[in-house]
Amino acid sequence: KKTTRLYTSFPIDQSQKLTSALSSILTNQAQVWSKYRDQRDAVNQDPQVSEFLDATNLIVFNLLNDSNFYTEVSKAYQQWVVLGNMVIFHEEKDPIPGSRKYPGFKFTALHLSQVAWVSNKDGYVDRIAYRFELSAEQAVEKYGKENVSDKIKTAYESNPDQKFQFYLWIGPREKSKISLKDVSAPEERAFEAITYEVGSKCKVLEDGYYEFPMYCTRWDLLPGEDFGRSRAELALPDIKSMNKLAKNHMIASDKDINPPYLVNQRDFFGGEIRQTPGSQTVVKDINGYKELVSMARTDRVMDLYNEYKSNIASLFFIDQILLPPRQDIGQMREAEVLQRIKEKHTVFGPVVP
Numbered sequence: 001k002k003t004t005r006l007y008t009s010f011p012i013d014q015s016q017k018l019t020s021a022l023s024s025i026l027t028n029q030a031q032v033w034s035k036y037r038d039q040r041d042a043v044n045q046d047p048q049v050s051e052f053l054d055a056t057n058l059i060v061f062n063l064l065n066d067s068n069f070y071t072e073v074s075k076a077y078q079q080w081v082v083l084g085n086m087v088i089f090h091e092e093k094d095p096i097p098g099s100r101k102y103p104g105f106k107f108t109a110l111h112l113s114q115v116a117w118v119s120n121k122d123g124y125v126d127r128i129a130y131r132f133e134l135s136a137e138q139a140v141e142k143y144g145k146e147n148v149s150d151k152i153k154t155a156y157e158s159n160p161d162q163k164f165q166f167y168l169w170i171g172p173r174e175k176s177k178i179s180l181k182d183v184s185a186p187e188e189r190a191f192e193a194i195t196y197e198v199g200s201k202c203k204v205l206e207d208g209y210y211e212f213p214m215y216c217t218r219w220d221l222l223p224g225e226d227f228g229r230s231r232a233e234l235a236l237p238d239i240k241s242m243n244k245l246a247k248n249h250m251i252a253s254d255k256d257i258n259p260p261y262l263v264n265q266r267d268f269f270g271g272e273i274r275q276t277p278g279s280q281t282v283v284k285d286i287n288g289y290k291e292l293v294s295m296a297r298t299d300r301v302m303d304l305y306n307e308y309k310s311n312i313a314s315l316f317f318i319d320q321i322l323l324p325p326r327q328d329i330g331q332m333r334e335a336e337v338l339q340r341i342k343e344k345h346t347v348f349g350p351v352v353p
Contacts, residue, residue, distance in 0.1 A: 007246035011239045014316040019077045021321045029070050032061050067105040075109040084219040084230030087115050119226050125216040127171040136160050149200040165198035235315040242308035249301045
């Protein structure tokens with residue numbers, strides 16, 4: 001259903017290539033891609049501090065590998081490239097009963113139709129509303145039977161698969177209610193998280209986070225905007241033109257392969273023109289029966305099609321993030337390869353600080 005009005009998959013392919021490049025360049029699972037530093041340069045020069053930060057960085061990297069981070073971030077990158085925004089919800093896994101081991105991370109890539117956010121005075125997102133759906137059985141399992149509405153309790157007994165809508169609100173808590181202890185109760189943490197059941201307005205959970213748990217990333221922002229703009233939005237005129245051109249090219253090619261016919265009035269007896277191999281069509285005068293030759297310039301269509309392809313590939317950075325074919329550049333030395341990889345990173349410099 002999503003591709004019934006598409007006549008070329010080239011723009012989709014280019015967006016997926018940019019998504020794969022972002023995964024490889026920014027969050028490569030095969031190598032440590034983050035680095036922790038103290039705000040004070042003098043502290044970073046201390047060997048013990050440097051060793052501690054490197055060890056901490058490695059621990060977090062291993063926790064990411066043990067979680068679903070790379071699966072979810074690849075989904076989020078697709079929205080980032082095409083829609084200009086992405087949201088990832090970062091939580092802790094449920095603790096293992098009887099175990100003191102840290103349970104690990106849990107990530108969820110949120111669809112943009114489910115969220116709305118507001119930026120603070122510094123331009124950072126610190127308030128977000130997230131709408132999601134749970135079955136009656138899932139709601140009872142997640143929030144407890146004593147915390148859900150009577151409607152969910154009834155559905156849990158009679159129809160546990162019935163779906164219900166919920167809102168999760170996360171935002172900064174009033175400063176007077178925040179505890180500065182290393183470990184504080186959920187209702188005393190810096191960010192409040194309140195879940196409501198839509199319809200009944202029943203508050204099913206009041207929780208809290210020490211830090212804002214939503215990563216809301218915008219590709220490109222104009223002054224005064226809360227939601228970002230994407231490369232696909234910039235390429236949209238070329239994408240629409242290319243799609244229409246591909247459709248017209250198919251129509252023109254179909255006319256060449258299965259052309260229409262001209263028949264003189266009263267010269268045609270068969271009721272229809274038969275075009276299957278070996279069939280016969282009876283006419284009075286063979287000269288009154290001929291193909292209508294299309295004068296379409298399919299060669300010009302392909303020139304424009306290739307021009308649009310080049311424009312779209314450039315707008316998605318494909319011509320900059322992919323190395324040229326080896327037959328064009330020959331064998332490269334290691335230093336040259338590293339330099340080209342460094343140049344790739346500069347492409348995303350204004351987007352990813």
